Amino acid sequence: MAPATGITLSQKTASLKVGATKQITVSADPVDASDASDVVSAAKFVSSDTGVATVAADGTITAVAVGSTTITATSGSFTATVAVTVSAA
Template sequence: MQKRVATANGITLSQKTATIKVGTTKQVTVAANPTNASDASAVVSATTFSSSDEAVATVTNDGTITGVAIGSATIKATSGAFTAEVAVTVTE
């Protein structure tokens, strides 16, 4: 069992880049930094996701990205003051 440490100082996503095809999905997961922070579960559960271009890729609040059209978009995860991004390329 890991010892709990101070509060989280950021978030990270399971990947920094993703390539998906139109009509397919990929899920990214979020983790608090450090993962054993005393408020890690609260930080993770408060995370919301957004897409820089919903005409190219959409994202749900569980981190599921859907390719809509060929192009590139940035998926941003936000939890309070913490943010992390994934660069998404959508192909045919």
């Protein structure tokens, strides 16, 4: 089996209401890559605007305020993003 060539997320966009949460998950691309488990376990998440939504180490997004932000997952040199839109509760 060949090593991973990238990562993918469980979704590309997310729409949440203030106070809601949603978990996104990381997969290695291809999913049966020889280093898939290492690639997935190394993934880290960041939010481009924590005033709109935060993201926990396990990929759980929490909507904080109305607006838009991007959640980026990084594993080594691989990155993937989720566009998050938060609306009023």
